[in-house]
Amino acid sequence: MNLSFIAYCFINIIFAALVSPFFMGIVKKVKALAQGRMGPPLMQQYYNLLKLFRKEALYSTDSSWVTRVAPYVNITVIATAALCVPLVFIPEAAYGISNVIVFLYLLATARFFMALSGLDAGSAFGGMGSSREMSISSVIEPVTIVVFAALAFIFNTLNLHEMFRESAGQVHLFDPSLVLISIPLFIVLIVETARIPVDNPETHLELTMIHEAMMIEYSGRDLALMDLSHAMKQTLLMAVLINIIFPWGIATEMGVAGIISAAAGFLLKGAALSAFIGLFESSLAKMRFFLVPNLIMIAFFLSALAILLEVFR
Amino acid sequence: MMAAGLIDGWVEALLALVLVTGAFIVSRRDLHSLVFAYTIQSLFLVFIALLLYLAHPSEVLLSIALLTLSSKVLLIPYTIKRIQKQIKISRDVEFHYISPTGSLFVTILLFLFVYYSFSGVIGGLFTADKISYTGAVFGVSLMLMGMLVTFSRKKVITKIIGYLTMENGVLLFGLFLTELPLIIEVLIIIDLIIMVLLVTILAAGMDSTMEEFHNRLHIFRRED
Numbered sequence: 001m002n003l004s005f006i007a008y009c010f011i012n013i014i015f016a017a018l019v020s021p022f023f024m025g026i027v028k029k030v031k032a033l034a035q036g037r038m039g040p041p042l043m044q045q046y047y048n049l050l051k052l053f054r055k056e057a058l059y060s061t062d063s064s065w066v067t068r069v070a071p072y073v074n075i076t077v078i079a080t081a082a083l084c085v086p087l088v089f090i091p092e093a094a095y096g097i098s099n100v101i102v103f104l105y106l107l108a109t110a111r112f113f114m115a116l117s118g119l120d121a122g123s124a125f126g127g128m129g130s131s132r133e134m135s136i137s138s139v140i141e142p143v144t145i146v147v148f149a150a151l152a153f154i155f156n157t158l159n160l161h162e163m164f165r166e167s168a169g170q171v172h173l174f175d176p177s178l179v180l181i182s183i184p185l186f187i188v189l190i191v192e193t194a195r196i197p198v199d200n201p202e203t204h205l206e207l208t209m210i211h212e213a214m215m216i217e218y219s220g221r222d223l224a225l226m227d228l229s230h231a232m233k234q235t236l237l238m239a240v241l242i243n244i245i246f247p248w249g250i251a252t253e254m255g256v257a258g259i260i261s262a263a264a265g266f267l268l269k270g271a272a273l274s275a276f277i278g279l280f281e282s283s284l285a286k287m288r289f290f291l292v293p294n295l296i297m298i299a300f301f302l303s304a305l306a307i308l309l310e311v312f313r
Numbered sequence: 314m315m316a317a318g319l320i321d322g323w324v325e326a327l328l329a330l331v332l333v334t335g336a337f338i339v340s341r342r343d344l345h346s347l348v349f350a351y352t353i354q355s356l357f358l359v360f361i362a363l364l365l366y367l368a369h370p371s372e373v374l375l376s377i378a379l380l381t382l383s384s385k386v387l388l389i390p391y392t393i394k395r396i397q398k399q400i401k402i403s404r405d406v407e408f409h410y411i412s413p414t415g416s417l418f419v420t421i422l423l424f425l426f427v428y429y430s431f432s433g434v435i436g437g438l439f440t441a442d443k444i445s446y447t448g449a450v451f452g453v454s455l456m457l458m459g460m461l462v463t464f465s466r467k468k469v470i471t472k473i474i475g476y477l478t479m480e481n482g483v484l485l486f487g488l489f490l491t492e493l494p495l496i497i498e499v500l501i502i503i504d505l506i507i508m509v510l511l512v513t514i515l516a517a518g519m520d521s522t523m524e525e526f527h528n529r530l531h532i533f534r535r536e537d
Contacts, residue, residue: 175322175325175326176325176328179326179329179333180329180332180333293414297414297418298337298340298417301421302336304421305329305332305421308424308428312428
């Protein structure tokens with residue numbers, strides 16, 4: 001294991017953990033502004049996390065070890081998944097961690113433990129959230145696989161690092177396959193991070209709850225870990241979209257100046273994408289639960305088309 | 314003059330976007346989005362025609378771009394929007410035979426079928442002029458997507474958007490394979506059908522399904 005990879009591990013995980021609450025803050029701010037409110041300060045997510053980390057975690061008397069372990073499993077799995085997706089710099093060797101299938105399985109593991117923890121306390125809300133989450137995941141996961149399969153077809157590799165490396169420095173605005181794949185990637189980002197029109201992360205209403213329902217039993221540092229892992233997951237999926245479609249600026253060699261400029265570039269691109277997510281959420285109403293497969297089907301359709309285009313090229 | 318490679322790149326990207334709008338027309342239920350998707354789709358066709366004009370300067374391409382802009386980007390969407398305001402229908406939630414999700418599945422199969430069929434008919438074009446081949450395949454696929462919308466939707470106004478999408482598909486096909494005289498005939502026939510449909514429906518009211526529309530026509534006949 002070389003120095004470049006060790007540095008990459010530290011930089012990527014720490015950077016992902018640091019910027020994720022900021023992107024969440026931007027989404028909330030843009031949504032608030034779109035609704036004619038001032039909204040919370042951009043740094044509010046950091047204050048919330050700090051506050052929660054200082055607080056004691058309380059558990060239901062009916063909950064088992066699953067509730068206690070799930071936040072730590074979640075943050076560990078997402079931090080490991082962060083190694084699959086380079087945010088600011090691509091190491092020379094990835095030691096097997098950059099595989100798309102590994103990345104997808106890590107996300108599925110986090111989702112599994114999240115759903116299990118929702119069921120564990122035996123509350124009606126938690127069970128309902130888990131049930132809905134699993135229903136949606138049964139539709140979105142095959143589609144996510146097709147989307148990433150399309151990426152693998154386009155770049156001729158299953159290695160995310162190699163995809164990003166090939167993508168870096170090229171102009172892709174003319175590539176029809178990438179034009180097609182950008183929309184499914186965005187839909188996967190919206191569905192996987194429980195955003196409108198699939199879920200509404202702002203509410204605790206029974207009708208709209210999916211993600212929040214599973215976390216309703218959590219408090220204190222456990223809730224902070226769950227929130228942080230959710231924000232990191234969003235950043236990772238945003239990074240896939242950014243580094244495939246708008247890859248300019250990502251560092252391909254280890255160097256302080258390159259990494260700093262790439263970090264600044266990613267921060268700007270991430271902020272722009274977060275603002276777009278905020279606007280997208282503000283312009284749509286939440287979908288009826290049974291209409292969600294329609295949205296997911298569009299992702300499937302466009303990624304299948306991208307695959308067909310690549311096959312016939 | 315722009316480089317040919319650059320123009321081909323832009324045209325390919327626009328072709329992909331045309332299919333994206335086609336997918337939205339197949340799957341969306343609210344009429345405002347449908348009309349918006351149709352307008353954007355027509356605008357992409359204008360850009361494609363203009364880019365093709367830059368690559369191969371021909372007055373026909375320029376006239377097609379101008380005609381499409383004036384009729385399909387401005388006039389038709391404006392007319393449909395006016396009708397929408399009058400009939401006060403914002404969504405089409407009823408479907409014949411197949412749901413939007415199923416339609417998208419079928420569309421993938423249609424796309425595959427068109428690609429496969431064309432490889433036998435104009436397969437030589439694939440190596441000689443790839444962009445024309447892709448454009449022709451996308452055009453026919455879009456036409457079939459429009460056909461799918463036409464028979465899967467119940468509301469007449471959505472059926473018309475399906476017809477208009479079909480016509481966009483024919484236009485796209487014609488843009489890339491202009492030497493085919495048959496296509497001009499098809500274009501004219503479809504234009505006529507749309508015109509007849511629009512005129513008839515505007516006369517008898519659009520806020521109905523086909524079945525209700527037939528009943529109304531029978532009522533008119535009895536009144537005569």
